[in-house]
Amino acid sequence: MAMTLRLTVDEHAALKARAELEGISMQEAARRAVREFVSRSAHRDRVAVAADLIGDRHGDALRRLGE
Secondary structure, eight states: OOOOOOOOHHHHHHHHHHHHHHTSOHHHHHHHHHHHHHHHHHHHHHHHHHHHHHHHHHHHHHHHHHO
């Protein structure tokens, strides 16, 4: 699927420089960045769910440990 990505001059220069260092196209560098962003966001969401679950199940013990 195609899309247009509008970058500032500085963002474009940074992306171009990074892609050249990696030996990949700017498109591939942008695609990798998107995949990493989605992966990190999903991980953060899973951690938040797990923390809530632990808080619900072990809240009393955690409060006692904090005293």
